[in-house]
Amino acid sequence: MKLLEERIARDGRVIGTEILKVDSFLNHQIDVQLLDEIGKELYRLFKDKQITKVITIEASGIAIACAAARVFGVPVVFAKKARSLNIGKDTYTAKVHSFTYDSDYDITMSQSYLSADDTVLIVDDFLANGAALRGLLSICEQAGAKVGGIGICIEKGFQPGGDEMRAKGLPLESLAIIESMSEEGITFRKQ
Amino acid sequence: MKLLEERIARDGRVIGTEILKVDSFLNHQIDVQLLDEIGKELYRLFKDKQITKVITIEASGIAIACAAARVFGVPVVFAKKARSLNIGKDTYTAKVHSFTYDSDYDITMSQSYLSADDTVLIVDDFLANGAALRGLLSICEQAGAKVGGIGICIEKGFQPGGDEMRAKGLPLESLAIIESMSEEGITFRKQ
Numbered sequence: 352m353k354l355l356e357e358r359i360a361r362d363g364r365v366i367g368t369e370i371l372k373v374d375s376f377l378n379h380q381i382d383v384q385l386l387d388e389i390g391k392e393l394y395r396l397f398k399d400k401q402i403t404k405v406i407t408i409e410a411s412g413i414a415i416a417c418a419a420a421r422v423f424g425v426p427v428v429f430a431k432k433a434r435s436l437n438i439g440k441d442t443y444t445a446k447v448h449s450f451t452y453d454s455d456y457d458i459t460m461s462q463s464y465l466s467a468d469d470t471v472l473i474v475d476d477f478l479a480n481g482a483a484l485r486g487l488l489s490i491c492e493q494a495g496a497k498v499g500g501i502g503i504c505i506e507k508g509f510q511p512g513g514d515e516m517r518a519k520g521l522p523l524e525s526l527a528i529i530e531s532m533s534e535e536g537i538t539f540r541k542q
Numbered sequence: 543m544k545l546l547e548e549r550i551a552r553d554g555r556v557i558g559t560e561i562l563k564v565d566s567f568l569n570h571q572i573d574v575q576l577l578d579e580i581g582k583e584l585y586r587l588f589k590d591k592q593i594t595k596v597i598t599i600e601a602s603g604i605a606i607a608c609a610a611a612r613v614f615g616v617p618v619v620f621a622k623k624a625r626s627l628n629i630g631k632d633t634y635t636a637k638v639h640s641f642t643y644d645s646d647y648d649i650t651m652s653q654s655y656l657s658a659d660d661t662v663l664i665v666d667d668f669l670a671n672g673a674a675l676r677g678l679l680s681i682c683e684q685a686g687a688k689v690g691g692i693g694i695c696i697e698k699g700f701q702p703g704g705d706e707m708r709a710k711g712l713p714l715e716s717l718a719i720i721e722s723m724s725e726e727g728i729t730f731r732k733q
Binding site: 379409413427464 | 565566567570571572573574575577578600601604605607608609611612615616617618619620622623651652654655
C-alpha cells in the first residue's frame with residue numbers, strides 16, 4: 352500500500368536495526384484519515400471472503416480493526432491482554448510471548464463473541480515473530496472459526512513470522528513489508 | 543443519547559448493583575455502526591470548541607476516540623497504561639487507581655503529541671469514580687493543553703466522578719447517565 356509505505360518512510364523512526372517507531376501516526380497518536388484508507392485497502396483485499404467479524408488484540412490493533420470493520424459492516428472483537436475480573440469465565444485463552452518485554456502474557460476472548468459460524472479477518476499493526484498472531488489463530492481454532500484473512504499494517508520481513516505464516520498457506524496480506532532498515536533508511540519488499 | 547440508552551437497556555447486563563457489562567457492543571465486541579453514531583453525537587456537542595486532538599486511555603477508549611476524531615477531522619492520542627520500552631523518555635505520566643483491580647497503575651503519553659497549542663476532547667467508555675479521567679486531566683495540565691470537552695459514553699450517576707467534575711465547572715457531557723441499576727433493570731437520569 353503505497354500511501355502507508357510513504358508515511359512510514361516519512362514519519363517512521365528507526366532505532367538500531369530492530370525497532371521501528373510509528374507512534375506519530377499509527378499506535379500512539381493515530382491519523383484517522385490514514386486509518387480509513389487502511390480499512391478500505393483491507394476491504395479490497397478480503398471483500399470476497401464472507402468476513403463476519405474483525406478480530407485483533409488490544410491495544411494498538413483496535414483502531415485498525417474498527418477502521419476495517421466499518422467498511423465490511425461487521426463487528427470487531429478484541430482479545431484482552433489479561434484476565435479481567437469482569438470478563439466472565441467462558442473465555443478462549445492463549446499464551447503469547449512478548450519479545451519487547453521478554454515475558455509471556457495471556458490473551459482472552461469471551462466465547463460469546465466468536466463461534467464456528469464466524470469467518471474472521473485478523474488484523475494487527477505489526478507482524479514480526481508472529482507471537483501475537485499465533486495467539487489469535489489459537490483462539491480461532493478453539494472457537495472453530497474460519498480464518499478468512501490476516502491483514503497486517505507493517506510486517507518486519509527480516510523477522511520470521513510472516514514467511515512462516517505464508518509457508519503454512521495462511522491468507523496473509525501485509526500492507527507494507529520492510530525488507531531491511533537502519534537509521535539511514537528503510538527498504539520495502541516489492542509486492 | 544436515546545440510541546445508546548436503548549442499547550444499554552436491551553443488551554447491557556447488570557451484575558449485582560455495581561457492574562454493568564456492555565461487552566457485547568462497546569468494549570469487547572464493538573458495534574462500529576453504533577460507534578459512528580456516538581462520534582456524530584460527540585461532534586454535535588463539542589463542535590464549537592476548536593478541538594485539535596481527541597485523547598483517551600487504552601484500551602476500551604480507543605475505538606470511541608477514533609469514531610469521534612474522524613468526525614472532527616483531528617488525530618487521536620491514547621495514553622498507555624504502562625511505560626512501554628519503546629515509548630521514549632519524554633512522557634507525561636499520571637497515577638490512576640483502578641477500583642476494578644484495587645491497585646494503582648501509571649498512564650503515560652509522549653510529550654511529542656500534546657502541547658499548550660492543543661484543545662482536547664477527552665473521551666472514555668465509562669465514568670464512575672473519575673480516577674481515569676483525573677489522570678487524563680493531569681496529563682492535559684502537564685502539557686498546558688486546554689480541555690475543550692469531556693465526552694463519556696456511560697456515566698454511573700450513582701458514583702461520584704461525574705458530579706464532582708461538573709461541580710468543578712469541567713465541560714462534561716455523558717451520553718447516558720445511569721441513575722440506578724439492579725438485575726431487574728436500569729434507570730437513566732433525564733438530561
